[in-house]
Amino acid sequence: MYVKLIQPKMEKRPMDTEIKIHMAPPLGLLTIATILRESHRISIENENIQAISFDDNPDIVGITVTVDVLPRAIEISDEFRKRGISVVAGGIHITTAASTIPDGSFDVLCIGMAEGTWPYIMQDFADGCLKSKYICSGKLTGQDIVSPAYDLIDSDKYLYCNVVHTSRGCPYRCDFCYNSSASRRYINRPVQDVMNEISALKSRHIMFIDDNFIGNPTWTRALLKELKPMRLKWNAAVSANILEMSDLLDEMKESGCQSLFIGFESINPGSLQDVHKKQNVVNKYEELVNAIHSRGIMINASFVFGLDSDTSEIFQSTLDWIVLHKIETVTSHILTPYPGTALYERMKSEGRIITSDLSLYNTAHVVFTPTKMTEEELYQGYLWIYRKVYSFKNIIMRMPKSKNQILPYLAFNLFYRKFGKFTDILCKWISYKRIGHWGQIISKYNKNQAMGRRKNE
Known part of the structure; x- marks a missing residue:
């Protein structure tokens, strides 16, 4: 089956630029991808960096929800459900406040760890007996946690992968x-x-x-x-x-x-x-x-x-x-x-x-x-x-007293906060991946400088 996983668009805060929403990929959705990819075709759409495609006919849709994106998540759900597509909502807000979710917003609420819910959701969906709520068992341990599907990340779209x-x-x-x-x-x-x-x-x-x-x-x-x-x-x-x-x-x-x-x-x-x-x-x-x-x-x-x-x-x-x-x-x-x-x-x-x-x-x-x-x-x-x-x-x-911290300090304070809009233009022109890589080079340079000093002390 074809499973589409969606991160709804978040609204920026007054001090944020586009850099904020390009900081890192959605690990929760990538984790679900790992759980399902062996048996199903998976696509991931992060609305913060790309438009959602409503017409590619997925069999089932999963949406990750934090409290501030719930209204948008419901809008997205409505669009797919109009097309007869079942929608599953999960994530931290669903897990924490499932009782507050308006009735009829989603077909399924996924409560708790994806490792303990999504395999059952997909099995019941295939059998035609999908439930309205799936709750992860408290018996799961750290050994049950799977690695995110890092290979599905479009690395040019994020500062840090x-x-x-x-x-x-x-x-x-x-x-x-x-x-x-x-x-x-x-x-x-x-x-x-x-x-x-x-x-x-x-x-x-x-x-x-x-x-x-x-x-x-x-x-x-x-x-x-x-x-x-x-x-x-x-x-x-x-x-x-x-x-x-x-x-x-x-x-x-x-x-x-x-x-x-x-x-x-x-x-x-x-x-x-x-x-x-x-x-x-x-x-x-x-x-x-x-x-x-x-x-x-x-x-x-x-x-x-x-x-x-x-x-x-x-x-x-x-x-x-x-x-x-x-x-x-x-x-x-x-x-x-x-x-x-x-x-x-x-x-x-x-x-x-x-x-x-x-x-x-x-x-x-x-x-x-x-x-x-x-x-x-x-x-x-x-x-x-x-x-x-x-x-x-x-x-x-x-300004930090330690000289090896000055470059990364200034990079964050100036290029992320003070002149974030300018940096975002650079990211769009050069790519977020390359800007993030340059930031890492600055950090590496400072580490090497510090190591050199310690050897001479």
Whole structure:
């Protein structure tokens, strides 16, 4: 049978350019492709980089859904269903908030891991007894996770194709995160499976895109032991409690870690308590930053604004903290109560949800009533801090002390954030793949420079 898999188009946030949606391929759909390709013909259409073809007569369509693309996903579903084609919806939003999906939007809801649902969906479809809902068994382990079909990627359309998942989920349950849903599990893949995947990619630069790369520190140590001889360069997302694992930080650096994404979320302790972000301790943030920087690792810090203890003063104080501690890159968000999370249930019960337009739920719009500032103050503060962080003045003020980090730092701050529109024109002219490759060359040059210095010390 012919199976078409679709990534609906996402709406860019105010600071985003087309580079954002060309950053990396949709690994979820590529994973489904691996599961089905032995017995079925597969096509993948990412609406962010190509138009969807509605007239190529697939037997069945699968759509991956995050909360902000649900309205578009329903439109796409309607078009195929008008043609008599069955549509399956899966992805993180379906898994987390299946009960909120409007009746009649899709033929099938796929809840949980694709490995535990899609084989049954296809068998029932072939037998003419397709169910309206498939739920993955909780018995699946990391050994059941399959590698994405990397060979199906149109590499010219993406900056980075060397992206790897080592796990699913996160061990923490912060109220505002999808992982606060009871349906979300945390499991690691076998280390050897990850190593095989890395070897197959044939790249010296790897982006680990797990929710939490250190969710199981014992497992992470086992992976790092295998990574060290490969002399890779890699980055990942970790929780703030990495501070309590100094030996792990050492091993990460020795194995090629270049940067870490960390959800600091807020410098206001009360705000963190409001959403049960227990692994973050504000009075240890400075020590955390110093521990990472002292090992020559850069930081991408994520902040959430609009938490219940936040006042309008939070924007200036956060900016001051970012500049003081020379945080290399910053990702900011407006607090967004995703359906299916503990935060959403609480705000809904308090009557604070102000719009049901889920296309606005992309962390760039105010969709709830804040407690200690107005909606306009929250939105304008969110725009303000992005402008200020990436102003020429503050790019200079945040310049890394380590000379080997300066080129990659400037490449991101200038060519991705400050002049992203210009860079996107270059990407369209030259190709996203080549621009991404040049970025890797810059990183390699800096690594070689650093190694040369260490030999001379």
